[in-house]
Amino acid sequence: MGENKMINKQGLTEEQFLTTYDASKYERPSVTVDMLIFTVTEEEKKNYRKLPEKVLKLLMIKRGDHPYMGQWALPGGFVQMNESLDEAAGRELKEETNIDDIYMEQLYTWGDVARDPRTRVISASYMSLVDSSTLDIKASDDADDAKWFTVSCKLYQEQKTVTEKGHILQRLFKLSLSNEEDILSAIVKTVKTVEGKVTKIQREIIESNGIAFDHAKIIEYGIDRLRSKIEYTDIAFNLMPELFTLTELQQVYEVILDTELLKANFRRKTADMVTETNEYTKDAGHRPSKLFKFNPNWTNISE
Template sequence: MELLDRNGFTEREFLEQYRAGDYERPSVAADMVVFTVTDRESDDYGKLAEKELRILLIRRGGHPSLGCWALPGGFIQPDETGEQAAARELYEETGVADVYLEQLYTVTDPGRDPRTWVMSSSYMALIDSSRFQIKAGDDADDAAWFTVSYRLLGEHKELLEEGYVRTFTYELKLGAGEGELTAVIDRTVTAKPASRSVTYSIRSNDGLAFDHGKIIARAIERLRQETEQTGIALHLMPKLFTLSELQQVYEVILDKELPEAAFRDKVAGLVAETDHYTENTLQHASRLYRRNWEED
């Protein structure tokens, strides 16, 4: 016997009379924080090229935030998942496909988009930049890689009757050519006996669209955390690489120098030796490594 609800409806009868328009519904977007690591330009050809962490941004070609730089993204369609929308929008706006993609979090702050109620499912993507030629899509004026700097400026702690509120203030700098985008972002941790919450707020913003500075800050923190704990940074590497190159990638992500011996112990199970060596005639040849898929 089919079950009836409290109004005496079967499921079919309930769905026939259900009116979705009785409830206000948000638009849902998918936004991507796309990271890569590139070699810094240098005139010293006898020295190992230094690495730079970069993020992909799109200059908006329409309102709102016309002319500002934004994360690649767009609205999720009814016939696709958030992951499918993220991959589609990334390819449409930049020509980038088949990359590492993981969900960051869902952004639900009221008033974050002046057009309407918009929630965002944000994602982090990691790519080897040598595989792709970035291009801007139809709804963007330009696409560019920006260098990333995310530094702690200070912190403040306030004690509660039970618990505390601690605010960390960060400076986000994104550079491309002669231009620089900046934002100052607070990460506030509220700890009480039975709860703990983390919120982000923007103190100042110069050149970034919407609340994308907060999304970028969360992505950098996630990337740093996972780099410390996992082999996620290998998604930024080419097929073959030296251990020195991999160490540089770890260092630019974590924004600190790492002892060589400790680093090599850390990644020993994540990489595998190959029979190939570098062809740099100005230095001694270095063995090339690959990702160890058996440990993935």
């Protein structure tokens, strides 16, 4: 880029303006990144003839210091002045959990004024889907623990009010996170206001038990995005090993969407996304099933 020679109202060139610019003129909020790391794992088999149940899990960090000491939070931390948001997310993930080099996408920026009791903190949230069998998770020094929680988010109340220009849809979601030692929960209210062509969605935490900051809201939003993206992208394959059966793939879709799918419909919908291999499962108690792999050259033809 060439130097800008234009003169502003004060008679300064861009170079002169920048040398005299006072960065303290505006207060600076702190910026953090928070990561939603999802995986799908199999619960222990109680009966070897039954296929193991799959569950959606989320990685959480137990806070080792104030604020919210002893509560569970998403992995994350403060962005440094010399790094991008993406770089900060990658660095924090490596520092806090020992996870390296995974795909992450930025979801949303959270900026409520009082969301952090320390100071004004704006957070960019990221989402990642991982095959947990390939990961070695460990907690960092300033965290007490890093653990996978089985996560569910269920709609349990809905109310629609018709207005003059559209409608208001209020929903209450029950968020539950659990493992062998801990049970966390929250209730998140979403209010969708439709006025003509304009739609607004607001989220509010009604109650939160054991989940730090406003992270219950971030988790509910992340699951909502995950459910919509799985319908039209290949995001689910980040959760799969290299080779898998079509039944395993369907189970992953079902656990994320929290609904049973018709086998024929599912196989038709995902036919382009997979490639058949010549390999089969070797599993005691079951007939061998053909193994498939992801087809990176599939084309998304929306129905």
